[in-house]
Amino acid sequence: MSSQLKVPDISAKEEILEISEVSSKYPQQWVTVEILQQDDYGWPAKGKVVLHSKDRSEISKSLKNLNGSLYIFYTGSIDDDAE
Numbered sequence: 001m002s003s004q005l006k007v008p009d010i011s012a013k014e015e016i017l018e019i020s021e022v023s024s025k026y027p028q029q030w031v032t033v034e035i036l037q038q039d040d041y042g043w044p045a046k047g048k049v050v051l052h053s054k055d056r057s058e059i060s061k062s063l064k065n066l067n068g069s070l071y072i073f074y075t076g077s078i079d080d081d082a083e
Helices: 010-014 019-025 056-065
Strands: 030-038 044-053 070-074
Touching: 019 030, 019 044, 030 056, 044 056, 044 070, 056 070
Parallel strands: none
Antiparallel strands: 030 044, 030 070
């Protein structure tokens, strides 16, 4: 019984990424990003990935342990089999 939830290691947590970079680094996954910068319209622009998984329910279960300004999204296309 192995969980699909991936918590990036310490070095990855320190990496600040553009939101567009998150999608290419974590393809077809649900991602939780701690928002560190917003664009002029208030949309997330940069942040740190704190969780990622192919299984949305794994992300949902872990959210209760997180605080802060978070952005959760799926990096694949709508046609992908997002769980």
